[in-house]
Amino acid sequence: MSAAADVSKLRESFGEKIWETLEFRGEQTVKVELGSLHDVLAKCQKNLGYEMILDISSIDQFGDDPRFEIVYEIASLDDSKHLRIKAKVSEEESVPSVTDLWVGADWHEREVWDMMGIPFTGHPNMKRILMWEGYPFFPLRKDFPLAGRPTDMPDVAFTGVAPLEGGPFVTSGGAEDVVKREPRARVVE
């Protein structure tokens, strides 16, 4: 069974809960609402044969509402099919953890929390994975300056501001075209 057939199966069972399905160069993407995200992923894992989670990533659509988008890349173990599932997450919301479906989701979800600050509910060990516990910022958010912000945790770690010639170079989220969204020297408070 192909990923395209799985997408129509998901459409049958979830109907309105699935906002949009896309096909681009043979890649199948399903956009679902956050409330039924876990159910959709559970069906993929249990009924449709997507035994493996490849990656969980997140996108900061700074300026849009809802702000974040979370992306799951799942595949079957024989690599015969590949599916991408997306859901929009607003700043106040948290995402149900999928560590009950795929154990491998554990570190991916911790990285999303560490870098983007999207919390997960039901995760067995929800703490930072790259930065240290107590670091106050989420560095991959669009409103975080590339140069960093000064912090200090005595005996653990400190951070400073990196010198950027003419920078920091930051993107303008929500700008109408690609040229205006390009990272340019702009001070973000």
Next chain:
Amino acid sequence: MVSPSPSTLHTAYDSKIEGNVIITRVDAAINWMRKNSLWPMPMGLACCAIELMATASSRFDISRFGMEVMRFSPRQSDVLIVSGTVTYKMALAVKRIWDQMPEPKWCIAMGACASSGGMYRSYAVLQGIDKLIPVDVYISGCPPRPEALIEGLMKLQTKIEGEKSTMDQKKTFMEESA
């Protein structure tokens, strides 16, 4: 000008000790010993560490300079070679290793990242190890070739050669007792 007669010049000649005595300054002797047996502490943090390993291996062979004794304990090392990107998460660990090294000690910042943060102008990377510990020699390159590291170590040898540790010690002693 009358040159001294050979008989008076060699009154103190003793064939039993001739050849076993050299006359030098204490500083010169100490510096000569120090610079020819530098024991490096390899602080390998990124790709520079690969070049550091190559430098220690047979093709480049820093044992020609008496530096082949890589010690993985800071308590037995003389020179800390910071080779690679120092992230903020690692920064205090590097500092702790430096603090554990006994005096006299020297530090080499190997490569662009250790010297200045290199291409990582980011929230995660310390912008040069000299913000935390004093650096004696900076080596440019990304990563530097083994020849460059050897050149840096030879620069450090030249620096050690010119040190006046006992002279300075004597000076402070005289000032304190005066």
